[in-house]
Amino acid sequence: MGRVLPTLQKAQNALASGRAQQVALAGVPLARSFEDRLEDAGLFPLHATGIEILQVNVGKKCNQTCRHCHVDAGPDRTEMMPDDVLDRVLEIIESSEIPIVDITGGAPELHKRWKEIVVRSRAAGKHVIDRCNLTITLLPNYSYLPEFFAEHSVEVVASLPHYRQKGTDTQRGDGVFEQSVEALQRLNTLGYGEEGTGRVLNLVTNPVGTFLPGNQVALEADWKRQMKRLYGIEFNHLYTITNMPISRYLEFLDESGALDEYMERLVNAFNPAAAAGVMCRNTLSIGWDGQLYDCDFNQMLEMPVQPRVPQTIFEFEPEALGRREIVLGPHCFGCTAGAGSSCGGATA
16 A cells, blocks of 8 residues: 555644644545545444443543553543533433443542442443553552442453553553552452453453554453463453554654554554444543543544534433534544454454
8 A cells, every 4th residue: 555654743743732633643644534444335424323332531630640541641630520510421321321331531430429420320220331440449548449349330441451561561650560460359359350240340451562452352362361370360351452643652653753654554454344333333422521522532632523413511412412423533543443443342
C-alpha cells in the first residue's frame, strides 16, 4: 500500500488538547479515509444499534500515572463528576431499560459517590462493571473494595499489560505489577475468577510496544496457564485492546519516531468484520461533565455525539441516541485493526 502517512504535525499541535490531537490526525492525508473503508464494507454511515451499555466516566483522578493511558488520568487531575450530573445519571439508570452500567475513570472508586452508583444500579437490576486498576484496593481507605465488589456482584475488569513484571511496570510504574498480583490473589480468595461463583474477574492487556494485540483466544489460554502457574491466580476472560494513538500514547509514538509506522500498521490492518462490531454501536459514553459521546476514545478527543441528537445527559432521549450516526475519525482505525478492539476486547 506504500507509505500511508506522510509527516504528521509535531507534538506541540498534536498534544495541546484532545481536540488538537484529533485535528492533527484528521489533517493527515491518508491514502484512504476511515469513511472510505466503511463505505467499501457497506457500513457507512455507521449507526448505533441501540444502547446496551451505559459507560459512565466519573472523573480523571487516579492513583496511578500510566504511560499508555488514553484518559491522561493521574493523581493531579481534578475533574470529577459533579452531583447534578451524577443525580441525572442515576435517574436514567433507574428509569431506563439499559441493562449494563460500566463505571470507569481515572480510578472510578475515588469518586465520593462511587458506592452509591453501584448500590443503586444493582437495586435497579443492572449488571455493573467496574474498571479497576487493582492497586487502588491496597490503599488503606479503599481496602474494603474486594468485599464490596463481592457483596454487590460487581464484574471487575482489571488492566494488566503483561503477566511478567517488566512488561507491566514499564507501562504502569515500578511496583505496580507486584501490587496487582496481590490484589488479584485477594479477589480470588473471595471467589472472583472461579467458574460458577458469579463473581466475574476479567483482565485487559494491551501490547507493550508499537504492534497489534495477538489472537485473543490463544493469549487467554496462555495467560490462564501462566497466571495459575506463576502466581496461583485465576480469572474468567482476557480482553485484548489496541493502543490508541491519542493522549499519552500519541506522545510516546511521536517522541519515539514511531507514529507514522504505527498508524500505517493500523490502516493496513483494517478489518470489516471488526468494524461491524465496534463498541460505539451498542454503548453510550457519558463524560464526567455530562457530555455524551459515542465511545470513551471520542470522549478523550472531545468529539461529542453528532449534533442532531441530545448532547448532554440532561437531554437524554434513548430512542434518538440509540439510532444515532456515529462520529468518526482517523483514530477509529485503532478499533478496527486486526481482530478489532473495544472495552470488551476483540470484536471479530
